[in-house]
Amino acid sequence: MQHLAAVLVASALSACAVPFKEGVDALRAGTRQAATVDSAKIAPKFSYLRVTHSNGLAILGLNRVDPHPDGPILVWQSVAGEVLRIQNGRVIGASGLLTEWRDVRLPQLPRWSQVAASSEPVHWKRVRDVMPGYRYGVEDDLELKVASAPARSALREIDGETLTWFEEQVRRAGIGLVSSPDDLPPARYAVRMAGNTETVVYGEQCLSPNLCITWQRWSAEQQDALRDKLAGAKK
Numbered sequence: 001m002q003h004l005a006a007v008l009v010a011s012a013l014s015a016c017a018v019p020f021k022e023g024v025d026a027l028r029a030g031t032r033q034a035a036t037v038d039s040a041k042i043a044p045k046f047s048y049l050r051v052t053h054s055n056g057l058a059i060l061g062l063n064r065v066d067p068h069p070d071g072p073i074l075v076w077q078s079v080a081g082e083v084l085r086i087q088n089g090r091v092i093g094a095s096g097l098l099t100e101w102r103d104v105r106l107p108q109l110p111r112w113s114q115v116a117a118s119s120e121p122v123h124w125k126r127v128r129d130v131m132p133g134y135r136y137g138v139e140d141d142l143e144l145k146v147a148s149a150p151a152r153s154a155l156r157e158i159d160g161e162t163l164t165w166f167e168e169q170v171r172r173a174g175i176g177l178v179s180s181p182d183d184l185p186p187a188r189y190a191v192r193m194a195g196n197t198e199t200v201v202y203g204e205q206c207l208s209p210n211l212c213i214t215w216q217r218w219s220a221e222q223q224d225a226l227r228d229k230l231a232g233a234k235k
Helices: 020-030 034-038 112-117 220-234
Strands: 048-053 056-066 073-077 083-087 090-095 100-105 122-131 135-147 164-172 187-194 197-208 211-218
Touching: 034 056, 034 220, 056 083, 090 197, 112 135, 112 164, 112 187, 112 197
Parallel strands: none
Antiparallel strands: 048 056, 048 211, 056 073, 073 083, 083 090, 090 100, 100 122, 122 135, 135 164, 164 187, 187 197, 197 211
C-alpha cells in the first residue's frame, strides 16, 4: 500500500486516543523498514492491523466501528489519512491510496462456517466504484471455496494450520475460472472458528492488479513476541 504510515491517532470502541509519544514512535517506525516497524512499541489497549504492501509494512489503528445489518464495518486508519474498511474479513472500502474503492456493494453472504461445510464453492457478485478513472459499477463474479493453508504468507505469530483458509477467485460467466490482465488476483482469508464465533484474522486482497495488500488483526502481545524474536535473531 503506497505511502502507508503507521497509525498516529486511533480510536478503540471507547473512543480513546493512542498516547502521543507512542503514536510518534509508531509513525517514525512506519516510515522505515519492516524490521523497524515490527520492533516498535504499540499501546496494549487498542486494536490494530499489521498491513504489508509492496513498499513495506505499516500498523493501522481501529478508528471506529460502523454498524451494518450484514455485520459491523471496521474502519482502520493511518496517520496520513489512508483508510481501510473491512466487513466480515473483506476489504469493502479503501481511500487515500493510488487505487481507491470508494464504494463496494456485496450480497448477503453465507457464514464462513457454512462455506467450510459445503462441498460446493459459493458463487457471488461484487460491485465496486473505483478511482482513478471514475469507474463506477465494476462487477466481479467471484467463486469462494475452502483452501489449504499456504506454504508462504505474511501471517505472523499464529500457526496457520490452526486456521481455516479460503480462496476467492474471479469467475467469468460461461467460462469458469480464468485469468485476464484486468482481473484481480485471487484473495485469501484465514478464519479462526471457535464455537459460534468466526474471526477473520488474516487476509490477502488486491485493489488493482498492481496494488495488493495483506492484513492481519494485530495486538501488542503479538508485537512484543515478534519484537523479542527479532531481537534474539540479531544476537
